[in-house]
Amino acid sequence: MNRTGVKPDVKPSVAPGVRLGRVSFVWRPWIVCVSLLLGAATFLVFCLSIGVGDFPIGLPQVIATIFGRGEQVDEFVIMDLRMPRALAGVVVGIGLGVSGALTQSIARNPLASPDVLGITNGASAVAVFLVTVSGGTAAAIVSSVGLSAAALMGGLGTGLLVYFLAWRRGIDGLRLILIGISVSAVMEALTTWLLVSADIRDVAQAQAWLVGSLDDRSWDEVQVAVWGTLVLLVVVAGAAFQFKPMHLGDDVAAGLGVRYSAVRAVLLLCAVLLAGVAVSAAGPVPFVALVAPQVAMRLARCPTPPMVASALVGALLLTGSDLVARTALPVGLPVGVVTAAIGGPFLVYLLVRANRR
Numbered sequence: 001m002n003r004t005g006v007k008p009d010v011k012p013s014v015a016p017g018v019r020l021g022r023v024s025f026v027w028r029p030w031i032v033c034v035s036l037l038l039g040a041a042t043f044l045v046f047c048l049s050i051g052v053g054d055f056p057i058g059l060p061q062v063i064a065t066i067f068g069r070g071e072q073v074d075e076f077v078i079m080d081l082r083m084p085r086a087l088a089g090v091v092v093g094i095g096l097g098v099s100g101a102l103t104q105s106i107a108r109n110p111l112a113s114p115d116v117l118g119i120t121n122g123a124s125a126v127a128v129f130l131v132t133v134s135g136g137t138a139a140a141i142v143s144s145v146g147l148s149a150a151a152l153m154g155g156l157g158t159g160l161l162v163y164f165l166a167w168r169r170g171i172d173g174l175r176l177i178l179i180g181i182s183v184s185a186v187m188e189a190l191t192t193w194l195l196v197s198a199d200i201r202d203v204a205q206a207q208a209w210l211v212g213s214l215d216d217r218s219w220d221e222v223q224v225a226v227w228g229t230l231v232l233l234v235v236v237a238g239a240a241f242q243f244k245p246m247h248l249g250d251d252v253a254a255g256l257g258v259r260y261s262a263v264r265a266v267l268l269l270c271a272v273l274l275a276g277v278a279v280s281a282a283g284p285v286p287f288v289a290l291v292a293p294q295v296a297m298r299l300a301r302c303p304t305p306p307m308v309a310s311a312l313v314g315a316l317l318l319t320g321s322d323l324v325a326r327t328a329l330p331v332g333l334p335v336g337v338v339t340a341a342i343g344g345p346f347l348v349y350l351l352v353r354a355n356r357r
Helices: 029-051 059-066 072-107 119-132 136-145 147-166 173-197 200-211 219-248 250-255 260-282 288-300 307-327 335-356
Strands: 017-020 023-026
Touching (some): 029 307, 072 288, 147 260, 173 200, 288 307, 288 335, 307 335
8 A cells, every 4th residue: 555545556476376285386377388388399299200211100100109009010110110219319308408407507607508518528538538549448448337328427527527626615607617618628629639549440430429319229228318317307306496596696595594505516416417318328419408498498488497498498409400310401410410500500699699798
């Protein structure tokens, strides 16, 4: 009521809250609608990708086969031959989208992504080292843990190195990015040196791994990626409620009782592992982790990258890029070529927009 005693007609716009037991959250219908539309689009592209090939299968037959009502021939082609590749695209896209959203939120910078922080380059350097360097130790590592697991450990080690180098009584976003770019440049130079000094046959094998591809994915590789991503997403969901107040600043978060340093370290570790799992499953697919959170943020009209929408945009981007790489181009190319063609101009757009501010 104002000074004249008249009750104002205009009420402040406040999003309604929802409480389920001890859990409460803000109900945002627009974000829910965007997430549902992104999920539907991802499922549609996923089914189209499965149906395209030397033995084309219509969309209704693909959907019927996925839900267990297809013919035996379609079931063999879809479930045994094409499903691992398509499912790997969805899982890797989800992992890269969430990883990019976490790193950009922690660094509070749209340019922060596993690509920029050197995580993918670290995984690539380890993989190329094991492929190109002949010797008992390298062969023993590959035979015992596998190339993908070794690449995952390389990405994890690089992420921890960047984190400890950037730590100065806390993590500053700009310092984290600058150190990440430096470490990424070192890892890229190491990879180049290994390729230049290696045998030509090993270089061809390493180059095929470096581009980032979903070709010849097996159910064993997909299962590892699915379970690894699911476990990490559960951890991220558990820490998400502690993460929200950190967007208001470290002092405000500390005032609300949030141990922001521990939460930030756990989420950054999850981001590194999500990117490492994705790289170990499909190689270093570029720019998905950079583009997906920014597109999701604009679609959802959020000030920070939303996790669910970022995951769905990442899955849609990677699955759609793989479909384009296999069908729209004159020759079949790895999916990393298409994502690089999309992400490069988007990175330039982000840089131009940042300079105008």
